[in-house]
Amino acid sequence: MKDSTADELRACLSAMTVDRSEDLLESAQDYVYCGQPDHAVEIWEQLIAEGGEDADQAHLDYAEHLFDEHEDDEAYTELGAVLSAGHFSARWLRAVDMVEDHKPAMALCLYLLAIETITAEELRNPARARRYLQLVAARRRLKWELGIPLSDVDLHSGIGDSESRVKCWELLRLTTEVQAVDGQLRFWDRGALAALSQTWGRHTFPERPDAYYLEIKAVLQARGGGRAGATRMSMADWKRLAGLARDARHLDDLPAIVNRYDGGTTVEWPPGRNQGCWCGSGIKYKKCCGWPPS
């Protein structure tokens, strides 16, 4: 029947089926929130008995509820039904995602097994190739989180967002703490401090920039005159350091990377009153960190 009304009807009917399951899944959630999980379980069991995609969704929601109730064994049974369906579905990924929250090592095993089973033939299908890359990224992320050093293959396939973020946090922690490493005191210039604290959140940095520079000044003063080993770093240094950190295989490699880094501008101490301030503000020392004169 090539009738437009019939097409509309068909579209309507299939939309209604979707809505029915969605409504049921939603009301199951409502029952959980209202403290009547028994009704929710009834709905999930009904959808599971009906089978199909909605059954998988019901398994997932039911598993989530069971995890919340600390009935982990039962939750894994529900997830098992979805996991056995194969790793090319979005629901499989959601199931492993849930496993990851509770047993990251088990989730890593599932990713490894899934990657193993993908054949070269399957990779010719673009959708499956995309899923393969998702699995590889997940494997790398979990290895990273579990402290397992990354392999050449992991590094070759590019570092994901979460590892980059963790590396940058660690790098910031290492470079923003005011402490001399091997006699060398490194600090961020005013521009870098402002830019980094804007990007990475103020709580990583001292409440006020002035407090940060006062702390550095105190260390430099305590160490006395002469050419104190202090290095001022700019955003260009941050970019170079972040680039070096990106290639690190393990979080534990970062301190060595920071220690080895030889960029930045050497700062003379004590500074001349009419010289540009050591903090990198571009203002004369006597009008910047040298004010009031001590």
Ligand SMILES: [Zn+2]
């Ligand atoms: Zn200054």
